Amino acid sequence: MISASGRPPILQTVELSRSFGGFRAVDGVTVSVEQGDIVALIGPNGAGKTTLFNLISRLLPPTSGQLLFDGQDVTHTSPQRLARMGIGRTFQDVRLFDSMTAWDNVAVFAQSDRSATLRSGLLSPRAVRREARQVRERVEEVLEYAGLSAVASTIAGELSFAQQKKVAIARCLAQRARLMLLDEPASGLDAGEREDVAKMIEKLAGDGVTIVLVEHNMGIVREVARRAIFLAEGTVVGEDTPDRLLHSSELAEIYFGHIRSTAGVA
Amino acid sequence: MIVFGLTLVYSDIAMQLLIYFVVAIALNFVIGYARALSIHHAALFGMGAFTYAVMAQRGWSNDLIVCGLVAALLGGLVSVILAFGSLRISGDYFIVASFAFQAFAINALFNWTSVSGGANGDYGLPTPTVLGLAVSSTFAYITAAAVLAITTLVFAIWLRRSPYGRLLRAMGDSPSALLTAGFGVLRLKVGVFGISGMLAAAAGVLYAAYLGVAQTGTFDVSLAILLVAIVVIGGTGSAVGSLLGATLIAFAQPLLSNLNLSATTTAAVQQLIFAALLVGVVAVLPRGLVQLGDVRKLVPRRGAGATEP
Ligand SMILES: Nc1ncnc2c1ncn2[C@@H]1O[C@H](COP(=O)(O)OP(=O)(O)OP(=O)(O)O)[C@@H](O)[C@H]1O
Numbered sequence: 001m002i003s004a005s006g007r008p009p010i011l012q013t014v015e016l017s018r019s020f021g022g023f024r025a026v027d028g029v030t031v032s033v034e035q036g037d038i039v040a041l042i043g044p045n046g047a048g049k050t051t052l053f054n055l056i057s058r059l060l061p062p063t064s065g066q067l068l069f070d071g072q073d074v075t076h077t078s079p080q081r082l083a084r085m086g087i088g089r090t091f092q093d094v095r096l097f098d099s100m101t102a103w104d105n106v107a108v109f110a111q112s113d114r115s116a117t118l119r120s121g122l123l124s125p126r127a128v129r130r131e132a133r134q135v136r137e138r139v140e141e142v143l144e145y146a147g148l149s150a151v152a153s154t155i156a157g158e159l160s161f162a163q164q165k166k167v168a169i170a171r172c173l174a175q176r177a178r179l180m181l182l183d184e185p186a187s188g189l190d191a192g193e194r195e196d197v198a199k200m201i202e203k204l205a206g207d208g209v210t211i212v213l214v215e216h217n218m219g220i221v222r223e224v225a226r227r228a229i230f231l232a233e234g235t236v237v238g239e240d241t242p243d244r245l246l247h248s249s250e251l252a253e254i255y256f257g258h259i260r261s262t263a264g265v266a
Numbered sequence: 267m268i269v270f271g272l273t274l275v276y277s278d279i280a281m282q283l284l285i286y287f288v289v290a291i292a293l294n295f296v297i298g299y300a301r302a303l304s305i306h307h308a309a310l311f312g313m314g315a316f317t318y319a320v321m322a323q324r325g326w327s328n329d330l331i332v333c334g335l336v337a338a339l340l341g342g343l344v345s346v347i348l349a350f351g352s353l354r355i356s357g358d359y360f361i362v363a364s365f366a367f368q369a370f371a372i373n374a375l376f377n378w379t380s381v382s383g384g385a386n387g388d389y390g391l392p393t394p395t396v397l398g399l400a401v402s403s404t405f406a407y408i409t410a411a412a413v414l415a416i417t418t419l420v421f422a423i424w425l426r427r428s429p430y431g432r433l434l435r436a437m438g439d440s441p442s443a444l445l446t447a448g449f450g451v452l453r454l455k456v457g458v459f460g461i462s463g464m465l466a467a468a469a470g471v472l473y474a475a476y477l478g479v480a481q482t483g484t485f486d487v488s489l490a491i492l493l494v495a496i497v498v499i500g501g502t503g504s505a506v507g508s509l510l511g512a513t514l515i516a517f518a519q520p521l522l523s524n525l526n527l528s529a530t531t532t533a534a535v536q537q538l539i540f541a542a543l544l545v546g547v548v549a550v551l552p553r554g555l556v557q558l559g560d561v562r563k564l565v566p567r568r569g570a571g572a573t574e575p
């Protein structure tokens with residue numbers, strides 16, 4: 001499957017599945033995402049959206065199926081290797097390094113693989129200084145881009161929720177991710193903050209980053225996504241522009257029927 | 267007489283404090299960075315003590331630096347093996363495995379009488395030297411311990427601030443997020459465990475050299491728990507906390523011994539008091555004594571201990 005641009009899709013999953021015990025959380029998902037696209041992954045609670053992200057970032061190994069990145073089979077590639085290849089992600093529960101500053105959070109994602117050995121720190125001070133300078137420049141650039149320069153030295157656990165979510169995106173940016181998987185980047189934010197995040201996503205896409213986002217807020221989905229994939233009970237049940245997909249009465253029933261039935265809990 | 271008695275006690279306290287401090291920092295690396303609660307640091311510490319006992323007794327070397335390096339190599343190696351265990355066995359199960367290793371190691375050592383001297387232990391150990399100079403006065407011992415403690419502290423602070431230390435802190439906060447940053451945790455955990463084992467064993471060398479004896483009973487599970495208490499009371503992940511914890515315990519121990527109780531009662535009362543201290547401090551100061559330093563943050567922080575896939 002080669003797109004008009006002549007490049008393979010940046011991401012393809014082929015019959016990707018994951019079971020927990022006998023329960024199929026993700027069940028034969030085949031999707032593909034073109035370079036530079038903004039795709040929304042929507043569906044009711046428990047549909048398997050986060051699990052699919054866990055499979056694509058390889059934090060969970062699939063039970064079966066195939067994962068391709070840039071046309072290359074990465075089904076058995078480690079999560080750290082995938083991260084270095086250009087897949088970045090955020091977490092629904094944010095997962096910042098809570099005891100560290102916003103600056104240090106971003107710096108971790110800007111550090112080279114070499115910095116993970118104590119030897120490199122002790123034996124070649126010149127290389128260490130060079131890397132420290134590169135990391136510093138990268139972190140400052142990214143914090144500026146994300147509008148976080150003012151809170152650079154604030155402990156991440158003490159930032160506002162909206163700022164924490166921005167730090168999470170800034171971290172992906174620092175690692176130069178070409179594909180970003182954003183798990184509910186706007187949930188829990190007020191209207192103004194949501195608008196901020198939407199702008200940031202559009203800016204990223206403008207800079208050539210491919211984005212897949214999971215989002216329950218349909219306002220955001222309509223605003224930023226060019227394409228939406230509807231997931232229910234682990235399978236893809238629809239794929240279209242957000243507007244057309246959301247106007248399908250059948251899917252609305254699955255989605256809102258579910259929301260209504262869980263409204264008491266929320 | 268009384269003055270003499272007091273100076274003797276104070277030098278014991280000072281040695282105890284400095285050496286506990288070094289072992290506590292070692293333990294803190296594993297607890298704070300790898301988030302693995304180790305109950306086996308008394309065994310690693312003991313390995314260092316018996317390294318000195320054996321090397322000095324057999325006339326191989328009584329140089330603190332030589333014995334310290336050999337012990338560090340040994341302790342580091344054993345600790346790295348345990349690091350691989352910590353990757354396979356997670357969370358609470360690791361505590362059990364660590365506890366089992368502690369009990370096994372001390373038991374095996376006890377039965378290996380040619381090394382440990384069995385129930386009697388190794389006693390009458392030769393006094394140590396450093397680069398050919400005899401370490402015989404109390405002052406010399408305390409200087410040696412202070413040099414080790416200060417070197418350890420400087421190293422811990424340097425490590426924490428280095429890019430490598432940034433990755434270690436990140437691993438403590440969220441290993442899965444660290445994976446998505448492109449860092450596998452295997453290398454980092456092995457590194458942390460290795461450093462920790464090296465330090466704990468090196469401290470053991472000085473301990474045995476100072477006391478002139480090494481007995482397996484000294485390094486049993488109750489010491490292991492005492493070490494955990496020092497770290498937790500002081501504050502996990504903080505070198506200053508380890509200093510506060512070691513100071514508290516080093517002063518509390520001899521005070522308790524002066525209560526004129528029988529040896530077994532003293533041990534029981536000691537454990538009771540340490541348990542009460544541990545619970546008391548953790549209830550009032552969840553992040554340990556270091557928390558006293560920033561009253562602003564006395565309110566416990568949210569979000570600790572979330573589970574990750
Ligand atoms: N590690 C796991 N072990 C067992 N079951 C799991 C695990 N992770 C997810 N599940 C189950 O898989 C299903 C899909 O979960 P997932 O988190 O992917 O849903 P989601 O679409 O992200 O939902 P939400 O919109 O609520 O975030 C759920 O029923 C969940 O309970």
Ligand SMILES: [Mg+2]
Nearest residue numbers: 049050051092
């Ligand atoms: Mg989810």
